[in-house]
Amino acid sequence: MDIQSATWTEVRDAETNLAMVPIGSTEQHGPHAALGTDTLNAETVAETAADRLDDPVAVSPAVSVGVAEEHRQFSGTLWTSESTFRSYVRDIVESLAFHGFDRVVLVNGHGGNVAALREVAGTITRHDDAYAVPFTWFEAVGEDAPPMGHGGALETSLLQHANPDAVREDRLDDAAAEGTRRWGNWKGKVNLAFDSAEFTENGVVGDPREASADLGEDLLDAASEALVDLLETVAEHDTERPPRK
Template identity: 40%
Template sequence: MSGHVLGELTTEDVAAADFRIAILPVGAVEQHGPHLSVLTDARIAERFAQLLAERLGGTALLCPLLPYGLSEHHAAFAGTVTLRPATFISLVGDIVDSLAAQGFDKVVVVNGHGGNIEALSLVARDQRVRNRVRVGSLMWAKLAHDVCAEGTAGAAYGHACENETSLAMVLAPELLRPDRVRAPEGARIDVPHAMPPRALVDTAYAFDELTVDGVWGDPRAAGVERGERILSTALARAEEYCRALAEEPPPAG
């Protein structure tokens, strides 16, 4: 039994511990093209959070995974299950409320899905004011953005692509169907300044408007070595952030 995994502790164990940070992994259940499971975002978030908690040791309490997220933009593809924005914000907010009531004033959300980012930012802003809790939301793709940008097959990437597929090879290989990795079927549109990952204009596109097969990038360029570089970079930066966060005073009243 690990001393930092909430699901393995009794109420007495938690009460007796001296945790500084709570870690909450959050994902999504959505299509990831023909070659990755619909649980990819959730599994990556969960395993990244486990590794981060292990690095932080007894200072961090690892909460159970919240697997569902905001995936309405993938709803045209089979297997996608989404929450409404208000539901997702309330769910995460309620979890943080519970942690705040037990004395936590630092919560790190390990997010596995880009579609959750804006909503998690709203949760963080609300919690700072309402509960005086500092909520940090981090995601591997942003933490390792420079590594992700290196050697991509094209300008378009970001979903079931060479980067996410590479990371899945390292953190969740059981979710990958290697025999189904193939050339992407192509983008449907190309709007100037609005295409991920370098969009300058925030436009709400559904994924079936963007791609034929639900892939944004080229998974054929994926590899374990690439995944390990992404993971090691993101983990190191996440640990550095969390250790600094743990030493911060709580938000001012």
């Protein structure tokens, strides 16, 4: 059930306590992919999983601005602080729980959100009237998938399959030529860079020329099946808090 397109009485009568919150970002993805790439991909995975799940699940509107200051030098990138982001996500989950959706999967499409989502999910579960877990779609596509990168083959492929208008196909060669192949500026195991502009000329990490709609279909299948499995587990998970020792 898409909460945004449902009526309040349909939400009231929904026979489920399970919900998803798609969470993305508005940030550069090279000259070839839309600023909303992470949000579009998170929505695609969440919607596909909802369609495949045997039982009903509520899907909230997406969070489309996340923790993305690392891309601030590229025009159009929007960001919020981690503390504001965590508070906003927590408020959304609190709203869902108030209406009976107290088991929530946070479906993430942006690497910069990962740490903050893990922390806020723990806070929600420990202190609020809800149980929340984060799920990042590109961590669930299998070892044979291309490296994550940024605006590379993995993200571009999912766009080409589900949102092809978000990809400027005529810019793929330039995107690859001016990009880089590794995230960061490393000294041993220490990343010396804080902003992506320190190591990539146009924001790309990876090779978007290796992307395809067929690969995107495979990635979506793997990610959505993993999400369905997680949703089924969350629906049955024992949420009783452990007693104090």
